Amino acid sequence: GQQLNQSPQSMFIQEGEDVSMNCTSSSIFNTWLWYKQDPGEGPVLLIALYKAGELTSNGRLTAQFGITRKDSFLNISASIPSDVGIYFCAGPLTSGTYKYIFGTGTRLKVLA
Amino acid sequence: DSGVTQTPKHLITATGQRVTLRCSPRSGDLSVYWYQQSLDQGLQFLIQYYNGEERAKGNILERFSAQQFPDLHSELNLSSLELGDSALYFCASSPGVQWGASTDTQYFGPGTRLTVL
Numbered sequence: 001g002q003q004l005n006q007s008p009q010s011m012f013i014q015e016g017e018d019v020s021m022n023c024t025s026s027s028i029f030n031t032w033l034w035y036k037q038d039p040g041e042g043p044v045l046l047i048a049l050y051k052a053g054e055l056t057s058n059g060r061l062t063a064q065f066g067i068t069r070k071d072s073f074l075n076i077s078a079s080i081p082s083d084v085g086i087y088f089c090a091g092p093l094t095s096g097t098y099k100y101i102f103g104t105g106t107r108l109k110v111l112a
Numbered sequence: 113d114s115g116v117t118q119t120p121k122h123l124i125t126a127t128g129q130r131v132t133l134r135c136s137p138r139s140g141d142l143s144v145y146w147y148q149q150s151l152d153q154g155l156q157f158l159i160q161y162y163n164g165e166e167r168a169k170g171n172i173l174e175r176f177s178a179q180q181f182p183d184l185h186s187e188l189n190l191s192s193l194e195l196g197d198s199a200l201y202f203c204a205s206s207p208g209v210q211w212g213a214s215t216d217t218q219y220f221g222p223g224t225r226l227t228v229l
Contacts, residue, residue: 099170
């Protein structure tokens, strides 16, 4: 079935470093969403992208809607300890339903 | 705080039992979605309701059912529980747009952790 692949699966970085992660799909998406999930909590929406090529920032976070509409990228600049968590990309199927597909997640750990 | 509330936060029960999870959407949101997240897994879409009607179905087992009430709160019923049903169950809500629109961002509740012993 359709799925979103995220890479890397996990990453350990030093505080202050920049982080890049991406999400790819075999199908076209019209919307890309990036969520962060803290342990035991629900995902929190970080950034929503609605147009191919769109680049959107939210504080230290920047996300891009890939021009092919089959991928998206999330960058975190100057990471801090509270950036720890799992980052998920998500998008609705293009079949006209609102079934969201979530990516496999990128687990981020920040070393102080 | 997303504005989506879920109760209970934790639920421990035995195999074969039936439980009901409750979700109240954000004020004004018409759509409610249910997701299952097993340990270290991604979110699996179960079902969506829009203004009281079922709108989309995912990988929801026949032992599971849901409904959305006139006041827009939703309940997910899980019956004949098995050990493998232990998971976090999330509810999300969204404003709900006309069918075919491309944008309808979902906001997640804190989840219910179900443990089946």
